[in-house]
Amino acid sequence: MFDNNTSMKGRVTVYSVPGCPHCIQAKTTLSKLGLPVCDVDLNKHKELRTRVNELTGHSTVPQIFFNNVYVGNNEDLQNLDPEHLELLVLSIREHPLPLDAPPVPEENSPDPEDRKEAGETAQSLMVRKHLNSVTGQRQCNEGCALFRLLEHVPNAALNSGETAACSPIKACDLSEALRSQILKLYSDHLSKDGKTVDYKAMSRSLYFERYCELAVKLQRVELLSLSREEKLAFFINIYNALVIHGNLHLGFPKNLWQRYRFFNYVSYLIGGEVFTLQDIENGVLRGNRKGVAQLLKPFSKNDPRLQVALPDVEPLIHFALNCGAKGCPPIKTYTPQDIDSQLCAAAEAFLENDESCMIDSGRREVKLSQIFKWYKADFGGTDEKLLDWVFDHMGASQKKRSLQALMSQGNVKVSYLPYDWSTNSTD
Known part of the structure; x- marks a missing residue:
């Protein structure tokens, strides 16, 4: 079922202890699938036990993660539906290790004073949205913390590759600037009924070039101040624009697996966090509900993006989001004022x-x-x-x-x- 020779971008993390038969069976199964496994010995790295328990709700071993997706113990792994297992393997093959991947041991222990100074510097950079946590910590003085500059985020967000030079911006202000630019694009390259897009002409448009420049500023936008109405308009408009950006950058997905990759891979850095199309639709706008073919909710309880999610699902978003297919609702832009109407x-x-x-x-x-x-x-x-x-x-x-x-x-x-x-x- 799987090509073991295919290079993998992500990893499987297994928390285990030596001699455990369930751990051995799980790692044997993963090895047969040709997956890159990071085996973390919890007897050797006792400092991670509490964190693993917080992430999984269990103190037993093994505990298994495919990138940031928690699978469970050995029995859960062995009982996975073949289709779900194939999706998980595909995610390891196609997706680099995400920002909220489970923690692994630090290779070296720096001097406490150096560590404190580095932590203070990193905390300042994180507050100003120049870097982000790889392992989920929100404070740089927490144990096993690992951080990365936004421009080095491996998810290949379409607005990454350069760091926004601007100061953190209020989302409502940037949202209006982006909406204005999107309207210019739609006016020139969208059919009157909103059902079709002239992608080739749009890719050559100066308005699209200007839109991409504005999209870089999303990296440092301030999201937590958004009202419900502002959040709906902001993320609906961003979702529809991101689909178009993804189609121009990667091409339109033509089958089930390409669609799976597209919606779980095409992303923007927004407010210092990576948001894929799945994250925006199911994590933010559907109040963190599992989407089609998703095994788990988009955001774990420790995921900082959960703070942005709507408290409840909003069914009306399904008639505003356009995934680039003819069966979708027409593409429009939305404003916070009277958004429900x-x-x-x-x-x-x-x-x-x-x-x-x-x-x-x-x-x-x-x-x-x-x-x-x-x-x-x-x-x-x-x-x-x-x-x-x-x-x-x-x-x-x-x-x-x-x-x-x-x-x-x-x-x-x-x-x-x-x-x-x-x-x-x-x-």
Whole structure:
């Protein structure tokens, strides 16, 4: 199933003790998969036991992480669904070690005074968003802390490679500047209905060049002061722009595995943290819920990005986010002022389209976009609650009256329309 000769960018971290049969079996399994394993002996490195217990909730061994994804113990590893295991191996193959990877032992112990001075310097740089934690610590005087300059972040964020020279900026101020630039891009290279993009022309645009310059400033933006409304508008606009940036930089994903890589790899450095498309959609805008084919929530309890996440899922975001496929809602920009009305209008327009919602009165059937299937939990979790949500967000129309008639009689079948994954490029 796996090509053991393929070079790996990430690693598997196994916390173990010598002679443990479960640890030995787990490491044997991982070795057969050809995975790079960092074996941490907790008898030798007792200083890590508390941290491992905080991360996993367990004091037993082994405890296993694929990059920053916690898998569990040996039994959990052996019982992994083959498809989920393949996704985990793919993540090690494709993704470098992320910022919030679990801690490993320090090779050398520096002089305490030197360590204190280095910690104070690093703390100052971190506050000013010039560097970030690799192992999750927010203070540079914590044990086993490891930090890295933002320009050296290995995730290949599309706005990295140079460090923003600006001072930390309020997100609402930068958001408006970015939105203004995005509007200029959309005006020139987006179809009137917002459904298709002229990527080739956009790649040559001076407006896109200016947008990329502004995107670098996202590295040092201040996110924690954002209100709910500001956060919705900011991250929706950034998500849609990041998809376009990703398509221009990497090309449009053409199959399941390419889509998996695209949404888990394409990212921006925002406020000193890496946010992938998955992180923005499922971590921030869905209140840190697992996404499609995700084994765990995007942000662990110790992840600093969790502070940015909305407290609850916002179902209306599904009609504002465009992943670059023809089946997605149209691309628009949003403002914090009256954001809920803007999102309701987007949902109403989406439901008016027969490619997203069809009422078959003869068969007593409602056919909906796959979006409602993938994120059914966001709309209530049952067919009945889903139909109630759809009805409440429809505009006055014959379609809504037909749905009302079906629902009043009961026993309505819900099915899902094929999703058009072809690119929204004008080519």
